[in-house]
Amino acid sequence: MKVGIVVFPGTNCERDVAHALGMFGADTELVWHRETDLDEFDRIVLPGGFAHGDYLRAGAIARFSPVMRPVADAANAGVPVLGICNGFQILCEAGLLPGALIANRDLRFICRPVHVRVESTDSILTRAAKPGQVLRIPLNSYEGSYVPGDMAPTPVLRYCEPDGSVTDAANPNGSSDGVAGLANAAGNVVGLMPHPERAVEEFMVSTDGRVLLQSFLAS
């Protein structure tokens, strides 16, 4: 099991992701954004950060990095591709996931744990989770408000109250329909705003990210 973790200029969560996936036995390798061949990898992660400074729009420049061509090829071939936070934004800009992400409703950078509910287990991120399961995972973003495009998204995670009810008050950023994470139609490309790699060790706010990363590795 070899996981390629893509590093753009400005990416800053790659080592956290490598550490977390390594906890579950994955062999990870950091891949610079100029790489043009990802054939050796069974899984690909676009981690969080501020790729290319988030200039123009988050992910807008990163989608044209050379590595995105093999990422798209892999995604279309069914290889599990996971975008976390900035990686989610990049996948949307690249058209590998529908919609876009805009600034949070209250224009504040949000850095705190949030509750999300598993809406669908038919994705590489949620396969090992239970439908309706509530997870507590750190959110760390400014442009995290999801806007759907023409195509209806397939939410895999929605922001919720601790008891699992989806309310507007539990929606931290004004995301449409409370979407915190979504998959493509095939379920092999998933993006989410919260950071599962920051909820794996006992000393962290929770260990709820484990089931998501384990799903990703087991898919």
Next chain:
Amino acid sequence: MRAIVTIRRRDTIADPEGSTIQRALGDLGFGEVRGVRVNRTIELDVDDAARVREMCERLLVNPVMEDFDIEIVT
């Protein structure tokens, strides 16, 4: 010449910055403002503007949520 690209987020999509400005205007007594939208302009210094539309479609504008127009100033 200069190609001035104005990028507007569609009215159906929230503009938190515009909403915040509208509230601030209201607090200052400018209650007549019914809506505020914050646009973005990008000025391109080019000799030939033939490909500016293509630049917009490929990079400068996100067609999921934005529209644009191009003004050429010579």
